[in-house]
Amino acid sequence: YLVPVVILIVGPATWVEKFPEARGTRQSPVDIVTSRASSGGSAPPLVWRYSVNHPRSVVNPGYCWRVDENGYDSELRGGPLGSDVYKLQQWHCHWGSVNGEGSEHTVDGRAFSGELHLVHWNTSKYNSFTEAAGQPDGLAVLGVLLMVGSKHDELDKVVRLLPYIQHKGDKVTFSEPLNPANLLPKRIAYWTYPGSLTTPPCTESVTWILFKEPVQVSAEQVRLNLCYYVNGKNV
């Protein structure tokens, strides 16, 4: 009695067929091998400023949730970014299908329960996010590792809206004040490397800045993210 075996090949292994960039030399995510990281030397401090009181939209793009900044002003500069100024375009979250394995980057082989990405584009050199997204120095993404611990109040302003965007393409707009700087860890030590978008089109246009200190979110906040993920609603 032969059991019909259908192997559905989707995901990273097939991306190279449709997205040649995925075959590149600076693909993300990576495992951060801490013993091989060199010290930052005399890099200038990384500084950021975000606007707080403006309407934002939470969108379900089909693989996580995404908050669009709707063009409101912000600045990220310094650190590995040379003299260029970057602007926050959107931020989104990656979660696993089970607790403890949701992050994209790993640190010495260890995965975390989730990973927050704040996506910025180079306004000093390019005229639009779309243009910047195709350039080697076009994007800068702040990565924040998430671990289960105490409830994260700032992140909860988004997590509590997830029941309203259960299906791909759903969008809800909110105007509650929110400061993306409150999503970052207290200690701002980071690893940085030249990499790519972690999902198709995998464009090699990202300067990655991954904070060393994980940020805590509650088990309930992980569950809320998972329940929409696990039930195939792909939040």
Ligand SMILES: COCCCN1C=C(N)c2cc(S(N)(=O)=O)sc2S1(=O)=O
């Ligand atoms: C004109 O748009 C071109 C690319 C648009 N993007 C597509 C991604 N797959 C993507 C992945 C990102 S991640 N996970 O590396 O931060 S950021 C990002 S994105 O910049 O929002």
Ligand SMILES: [Zn+2]
């Ligand atoms: Zn991401």
